[in-house]
Amino acid sequence: MKWLLFAWKNVLRNRRRALLALLIIAVGTAAGLIGGGFALFTYESLAEMTARDTGHVVVGHSAYFDDDEELPMQNGLSGAGKLTEKFAEMPGVRAVVPRLQFSGLISNGDKSTIFVGTGVDPESEFRLRGPQMTFVSGEVLSSPSPSVPEVVIGHELAKLMKAKPGSSLTLLATTTEGNLNAVDVTVKGIISVGVPDIDKRLVLTALPAAQKLLLTDKVSTLSLYIKDIDQTDTLLAQVKAAEPQLAAKTWLDLAVFYQSVKELYNRIFGILGAIMVVIILFAMINTLGMAVVERTREIGTLRAIGSQPGEIVRNFVLEGLVIGFGGALLGMIMALATTVFLMFANLQMPPPPGRSTGYALLVNYSTPLYLGATLAVLLVSGVAAWLVSAKAARKPITEALAHV
Amino acid sequence: MNTTISTSERVRLTGIRKRYSTGDTAVDALRGVSLNVAAGELVALTGPSGSGKSTLLNICGLIDHQDEGERFLAGIAINGMAEKQLTDLRREKVGFVFQNFNLVPVMNVHDNVEYPLLLLGVSAAERRERVQQALMRVGIEPYASRLPDALSGGQRQRVAIARALIKVPHLVIADEPTANLDSVTAAQIVDLLRQLASEQGSAVVVATHDHRMADHCDRVVQLVDGEMQ
Numbered sequence A: 001m002k003w004l005l006f007a008w009k010n011v012l013r014n015r016r017r018a019l020l021a022l023l024i025i026a027v028g029t030a031a032g033l034i035g036g037g038f039a040l041f042t043y044e045s046l047a048e049m050t051a052r053d054t055g056h057v058v059v060g061h062s063a064y065f066d067d068d069e070e071l072p073m074q075n076g077l078s079g080a081g082k083l084t085e086k087f088a089e090m091p092g093v094r095a096v097v098p099r100l101q102f103s104g105l106i107s108n109g110d111k112s113t114i115f116v117g118t119g120v121d122p123e124s125e126f127r128l129r130g131p132q133m134t135f136v137s138g139e140v141l142s143s144p145s146p147s148v149p150e151v152v153i154g155h156e157l158a159k160l161m162k163a164k165p166g167s168s169l170t171l172l173a174t175t176t177e178g179n180l181n182a183v184d185v186t187v188k189g190i191i192s193v194g195v196p197d198i199d200k201r202l203v204l205t206a207l208p209a210a211q212k213l214l215l216t217d218k219v220s221t222l223s224l225y226i227k228d229i230d231q232t233d234t235l236l237a238q239v240k241a242a243e244p245q246l247a248a249k250t251w252l253d254l255a256v257f258y259q260s261v262k263e264l265y266n267r268i269f270g271i272l273g274a275i276m277v278v279i280i281l282f283a284m285i286n287t288l289g290m291a292v293v294e295r296t297r298e299i300g301t302l303r304a305i306g307s308q309p310g311e312i313v314r315n316f317v318l319e320g321l322v323i324g325f326g327g328a329l330l331g332m333i334m335a336l337a338t339t340v341f342l343m344f345a346n347l348q349m350p351p352p353p354g355r356s357t358g359y360a361l362l363v364n365y366s367t368p369l370y371l372g373a374t375l376a377v378l379l380v381s382g383v384a385a386w387l388v389s390a391k392a393a394r395k396p397i398t399e400a401l402a403h404v
Numbered sequence B: 001m002n003t004t005i006s007t008s009e010r011v012r013l014t015g016i017r018k019r020y021s022t023g024d025t026a027v028d029a030l031r032g033v034s035l036n037v038a039a040g041e042l043v044a045l046t047g048p049s050g051s052g053k054s055t056l057l058n059i060c061g062l063i064d065h066q067d068e069g070e071r072f073l074a075g076i077a078i079n080g081m082a083e084k085q086l087t088d089l090r091r092e093k094v095g096f097v098f099q100n101f102n103l104v105p106v107m108n109v110h111d112n113v114e115y116p117l118l119l120l121g122v123s124a125a126e127r128r129e130r131v132q133q134a135l136m137r138v139g140i141e142p143y144a145s146r147l148p149d150a151l152s153g154g155q156r157q158r159v160a161i162a163r164a165l166i167k168v169p170h171l172v173i174a175d176e177p178t179a180n181l182d183s184v185t186a187a188q189i190v191d192l193l194r195q196l197a198s199e200q201g202s203a204v205v206v207a208t209h210d211h212r213m214a215d216h217c218d219r220v221v222q223l224v225d226g227e228m229q
């Protein structure tokens, strides 16, 4: 306590210099916390988004995720109805959604192009994935399906097909037996999911219509949705235990985009963090280095009257910790203020690469992040203090005393 | 609380030699100096500038090393000791008074005087009592909470004397303690040093240019060109 007070008084000895170092540390800490908080927010919202897209746990035929099919639906899932009932009973499961993935050609009579289709349960599909689909025009698929099947298509595809709600198009696909089959459909809605590559190919239709086109009663996958994303692994274990002959994956296994973004951000913010560490280190070395030089005679005096070099170094380390802690504290306040400001400011980020819609600019608060940053700042400050004082504390005493 | 120390010989230096080599010139600062100081004795080192007074004091006070010769402090052979042991010895047994006072500027008078006791791990209650006593004995207890900057030179040197004597050292080293003081204050300071040292039995070695100081000392040792006269 005495020594901490002594350190505090020494810090105040040159207020302007200490304040400058403290501000540099504060800004560095705030930048690190805001950057890190933004990355955490991005991970969290991307995780939510991805899970909403795929479902938290996706169940398929044992070969579905790994093998290529020679014929459509060869690795499809039969008995979906029974399985759905069974999964729906599992704790925390809020929806079980069937999907049938298929592809083929879509035509408006004049020209045709490739589509990537999904047969869905209209009611649950649009409820669960609603926030990610923006309707450009038209509306959701009707339920139950009318006699002429309906489709919802991506807006880029609609442009290509010159289609509007009410337009007639033809879907052409290979059946499970390897023949070509065609069905006439009516456009019910036109949507954007924010990814141009998907909006150029996307076709959604009711599951029975897709099954009829492919001549199958199977589905590709069942997607299980839960409320709490953190329960994903628990659910996965339950599913695997209940249906060991099936394959099951989590949203994370399927989230290629999420993982690559996370990897990229980790790298970017890791480098940012390293730069902050270096800046803080230099600020501290500069500030404390000057203090050490100025106080060389004092160091000699204290050594003469019996302080060990380690005790001298400890005093400077305490001074570094005082400045570092002050800076970290101020930095945390700045970062928190920014976090709160962004919550109300409603700012938008531009669309990330490969997307056409932006997203909210928000920063997460995270106790481990704040604690970690504080510890890092203290560590860097302590190391800087040690670096600049260790040599001076071991200088010959007569030399130190003769210093002017 | 034991404020006096026994066994009469404090310092014994025999055949001390010290040579400074800078570049291709070498200076023999001490050429075989021997000196014994008894408990409670105040010895003045005089001599012209460059005669080796400070060099001898530094060696005597364990903050520098001789090239040849032997050192004993309170009967302990110093030769061959590691730096850490020397520091421990100084902490316990040696007090310093400097020409420029060398008080810690951010510490008030009380804390400056208390510092050596902190190093020795003396309990808070005992520290409080001893600091108060020491301040009283040097006559500066009204200024206990002042910073050194707010004191006159004479007052500062009194604080430094309190700091040097508070641990009841075997030896006090004072290099030109009065050089920055007017002659009246200087005489007071030397008297104070002498009185307190003899009261508690500390040996004191003072380097000084001032021949008048000699009158206040038990013994005067004259150095010329690194040799005792």
Ligand SMILES: Nc1ncnc2c1ncn2[C@@H]1O[C@H](COP(=O)(O)OP(=O)(O)OP(=O)(O)O)[C@@H](O)[C@H]1O
Binding pocket: B020, B021, B022, B027, B028, B029, B047, B048, B049, B050, B051, B052, B053, B054, B055, B056, B209
């Ligand atoms: N660090 C050093 N490096 C080189 N030479 C030194 C060093 N310290 C002292 N000397 C030399 O040693 C000799 C003795 O110096 P010392 O400081 O002991 O003299 P002094 O009697 O204390 O002088 P003063 O009265 O001026 O303080 C001088 O010639 C000085 O130049």
Ligand SMILES: [Mg+2]
Binding pocket: B053, B054, B055, B175, B207
């Ligand atoms: Mg000298």
